[in-house]
Amino acid sequence: DAKTTQPPSMDCAEGRAANLPCNHSTISGNEYVYWYRQIHSQGPQYIIHGLKNNETNEMASLIITEDRKSSTLILPHATLRDTAVYYCIVRGSMFSGGYNKLIFGAGTRLAVHP
């Protein structure tokens, strides 16, 4: 079962920042937070992941709260092509005694409109 909770849908205006929240209150110390998205029926696309520090790459920023019980994915300037289902996933690390598979929940359906 998925260990995260996300809103089922969100809207965002093109050019504005999209902030997608995720609750993972039962996360353990060796588990990472991963974000993926699925555009239409394509294969899921990796976006970003983090353990405890905030992370940024060319696609997005990931803000993890200090207690690690929630996080926010930020798309700084959303475009129409960012319309997709976004999945927040908690994933253990094999080398710290956790488990390595990704379990997808229902995700958040983000609609970016003109």
Add this chain to the structure above:
Amino acid sequence: NAGVMQNPRHLVRRRGQEARLRCSPVKGHSHVYWYRQLPEEGLKFMVYLQKENIIDESGMPKERFSAEFPKEGPSILRIQQVVRGDSAAYFCASSPPEGSTEAFFGQGTRLTVV
């Protein structure tokens, strides 16, 4: 989707036939995961394999489904005696052994059973 190749992209089978889905992971990746996505539903984990080993098959149906990842060659998901309910998109992902590294997905095989 950095280099995970799935083939065929589309597969049509008649009820009772066998379906073989192939997945070539990113070069150097030794872990492979298979997921199934029924129409209008989320991604469901099926099986997690390392080279020559099945690590977790908790999501595999008990009958007709099998998976392998041989020492040489692609990973194969095999569905025997297909039924209409097997019609779905099947996605493969691969990752290196390091536990905190992202997994990359292929574009999937869309199986239609007629």
